[in-house]
Amino acid sequence: MLTLYHRPNTRSTRFIFLLEELEAPYTIRTVATRTREGGEVDPANPHPLGKVPAISDDGVVVFESVAIALYLTDKFPKNRIGYTLDEPERGAYLSWLAYYAGVIEPAFLSKFMGWQVPRGTAGWVAVEEAMAAVIGRLSQTPYLAGERFTAADVLYGTSFAMFAKSPLLPPSPVIDDYIRRVVTRPAFARAMAKQSG
Numbered sequence: 495m496l497t498l499y500h501r502p503n504t505r506s507t508r509f510i511f512l513l514e515e516l517e518a519p520y521t522i523r524t525v526a527t528r529t530r531e532g533g534e535v536d537p538a539n540p541h542p543l544g545k546v547p548a549i550s551d552d553g554v555v556v557f558e559s560v561a562i563a564l565y566l567t568d569k570f571p572k573n574r575i576g577y578t579l580d581e582p583e584r585g586a587y588l589s590w591l592a593y594y595a596g597v598i599e600p601a602f603l604s605k606f607m608g609w610q611v612p613r614g615t616a617g618w619v620a621v622e623e624a625m626a627a628v629i630g631r632l633s634q635t636p637y638l639a640g641e642r643f644t645a646a647d648v649l650y651g652t653s654f655a656m657f658a659k660s661p662l663l664p665p666s667p668v669i670d671d672y673i674r675r676v677v678t679r680p681a682f683a684r685a686m687a688k689q690s691g
């Protein structure tokens with residue numbers, strides 16, 4: 495059985511969304527994590543930093559959102575929420591997944607913290623430039639990896655939805671439409687209903 499280690503209203507919520515999309519059998523184990531206010535790592539959580547999400551699949555532990563997304567879509571291909579090795583879109587799928595962890599998250603954090611991103615030396619760029627690439631891509635295809643909704647859209651769509659009302663997200667009708675396509679999916683509503691336990 496597959497267990498999702500979860501804390502409500504965190505990055506693990508989107509894996510309930512993904513697992514619902516995949517129609518995979520899973521259980522949710524709610525754990526405590528450290529927060530800005532303090533707190534302790536939960537010894538029940540197999541994540542080496544005590545963060546969420548993490549999954550355990552018959553004893554196989556996977557942590558880090560991008561790794562979990564890829565593991566799950568490879569393991570449960572039935573609903574075609576990822577692209578498999580034999581599909582040409584696999585390249586785009588992997589690239590946009592990696593871009594999420596390597597560029598998008600650090601870009602948003604940099605803006606939130608007021609850090610200047612040094613051009614040419616950091617592994618990421620300022621939010622405006624990072625998002626211009628996303629907007630360019632979503633102007634060509636409805637979803638990041640191509641014509642199909644994938645786990646990459648779970649990560650990007652839910653993050654953009656969270657930032658939609660904040661000055662962190664550069665305004666864009668392309669992104670507004672994309673957020674709408676992602677959050678109106680029935681699996682998203684099911685995840686929201688399940689995530690708080």
Ligand SMILES: N[C@@H](CCC(=O)N[C@@H](CS)C(=O)NCC(=O)O)C(=O)O
Nearest residue numbers: 504505527528544545546547558559
């Ligand atoms: N890079 C990780 C980030 C995970 C993460 O930071 N999760 C937060 C909740 S949204 C957490 O568990 N924080 C508790 C802590 O930092 O100890 C991923 O994408 O999976």
